[in-house]
Amino acid sequence: MSRPTSSPTDLELMEHADGERDDAELAALLERDPDARAKRDAIQQIGELVRGHLELSADAVHDARFAAMWRRVDGQLVSPATSLWSRVAAWFDRYRGHVITGAVSAGAVAALALVLRPGVSDLAGHVDMRPVALRSTPEIDSVDTPGGSSTVINLDDEDGHAAVIWVSAADSDPEAI
Amino acid sequence: MNKPAQRASIPTHGRDPVDDRELVTAAQRGDRDAFKTLFERYHRRAYALALGVIRHPDDAMDVVQEAFIKAHKYLDKFEGNASFYTWLYRIVMNLAIDHLRKHRKVKPVELDENRIEPDGDEPLLPRILGGNPGQALMDKQIRTRIDQALEQLSENHRSVLVMRELEGLSYEDMAQAMSCSKGTIMSRLFHARRNMQKQLLDLLDHPSAELIDDLTGGSAAAANDGADAPAAEPTSRKPATAARSQSR
Numbered sequence: 001m002s003r004p005t006s007s008p009t010d011l012e013l014m015e016h017a018d019g020e021r022d023d024a025e026l027a028a029l030l031e032r033d034p035d036a037r038a039k040r041d042a043i044q045q046i047g048e049l050v051r052g053h054l055e056l057s058a059d060a061v062h063d064a065r066f067a068a069m070w071r072r073v074d075g076q077l078v079s080p081a082t083s084l085w086s087r088v089a090a091w092f093d094r095y096r097g098h099v100i101t102g103a104v105s106a107g108a109v110a111a112l113a114l115v116l117r118p119g120v121s122d123l124a125g126h127v128d129m130r131p132v133a134l135r136s137t138p139e140i141d142s143v144d145t146p147g148g149s150s151t152v153i154n155l156d157d158e159d160g161h162a163a164v165i166w167v168s169a170a171d172s173d174p175e176a177i
Numbered sequence: 178m179n180k181p182a183q184r185a186s187i188p189t190h191g192r193d194p195v196d197d198r199e200l201v202t203a204a205q206r207g208d209r210d211a212f213k214t215l216f217e218r219y220h221r222r223a224y225a226l227a228l229g230v231i232r233h234p235d236d237a238m239d240v241v242q243e244a245f246i247k248a249h250k251y252l253d254k255f256e257g258n259a260s261f262y263t264w265l266y267r268i269v270m271n272l273a274i275d276h277l278r279k280h281r282k283v284k285p286v287e288l289d290e291n292r293i294e295p296d297g298d299e300p301l302l303p304r305i306l307g308g309n310p311g312q313a314l315m316d317k318q319i320r321t322r323i324d325q326a327l328e329q330l331s332e333n334h335r336s337v338l339v340m341r342e343l344e345g346l347s348y349e350d351m352a353q354a355m356s357c358s359k360g361t362i363m364s365r366l367f368h369a370r371r372n373m374q375k376q377l378l379d380l381l382d383h384p385s386a387e388l389i390d391d392l393t394g395g396s397a398a399a400a401n402d403g404a405d406a407p408a409a410e411p412t413s414r415k416p417a418t419a420a421r422s423q424s425r
Binding site: 055 | 314327367
């Protein structure tokens with residue numbers, strides 16, 4: 001809002017009348033400008049009329065109506081000391097430790113019951129048997145073959161490592177194989 | 178910020194706010210009598226606020242009732258940073274605005290929400306209603322006209338005007354309460370006041386014979402002086418401020 005120069009604007013007068021603007025220059029302008037003073041007074045008088053009218057209207061309501069209102073209010077009041085939520089909150093405050101311990105225990109029991117319930121104990125049915133790639137290649141130097149012999153050939157090339165295992169019976173005829 | 182000396186203060190009923198805090202603390206412990214005392218202190222003030230916004234006496238009563246029930250329900254959330262009434266009026270205001278939204282028949286169109294410079298077309302008029310608004314309020318016709326003028330304001334304009342004039346809220350507080358900018362609040366307040374002034378000045382520029390009689394106590398000679406304060410008020414009538422202080 002710009003400062004007043006010659007004559008204050010209506011908004012400046014309104015701010016001044018409402019106590020929103022404490023401006024010495026504006027006050028000096030008002031002293032010199034009877035029209036502006038009359039506008040400011042008119043603003044304040046509207047306030048007096050509205051306030052007075054509403055307060056008189058409220059005063060005109062008979063006490064009995066407000067007494068009846070209080071009875072209705074009183075009938076719907078829930079005492080903070082006895083309200084359900086207050087009682088629950090107070091009980092929780094008192095037994096907080098027990099409640100937390102109980103809740104954790106109950107959770108653990110529920111988890112166990114869930115895992116051990118019939119049909120879930122057959123864990124093999126859920127074992128994933130798919131082959132997985134090993135991080136390092138297995139190296140086989142020899143294979144113990146009772147009653148026979150074996151030969152292990154390790155092959156290394158650019159594709160990786162492979163082992164070829166040759167097993168033969170001790171007394172078998174090689175020609176028959 | 179300065180507060181003009183001319184502005185009548187919001188009635189505090191001479192009570193110490195600490196007193197309210199003690200009552201709130203007692204009510205938080207379940208003391209219904211303490212809450213009843215708070216109700217008795219603020220029900221009329223809360224009603225005036227609700228009535229100003231809603232304009233319907235029965236609906237305003239419902240809103241105030243609901244506000245006190247809600248205030249009690251959430252009393253444990255009240256931390257005492259503000260006064261109890263400040264907390265209560267926010268509840269009343271929110272419920273009143275909710276009520277208006279629920280019962281709105283026509284979607285309001287605010288064409289002037291973002292206008293910050295309202296001097297362009299219709300400026301405020303340097304006209305006042307006689308010298309004593311309290312005496313003017315004793316006139317039934319003027320009261321009716323104020324009622325009609327408030328009725329004709331849009332919900333937003335009326336809400337801002339009532340918050341400002343009845344509760345003395347700052348522009349910033351009103352912007353927060355209505356979730357809008359301070360500029361919007363200023364615009365709404367300006368237009369609300371200008372429209373109120375237009376409605377009321379029409380009454381004064383063309384006063385009826387009854388109004389002249391009301392304002393002059395029946396003296397026809399005073400009619401030529403316009404609508405200034407009457408020379409003699411009927412003895413049964415009291416200025417608004419006196420009427421308020423006696424009833425509280």
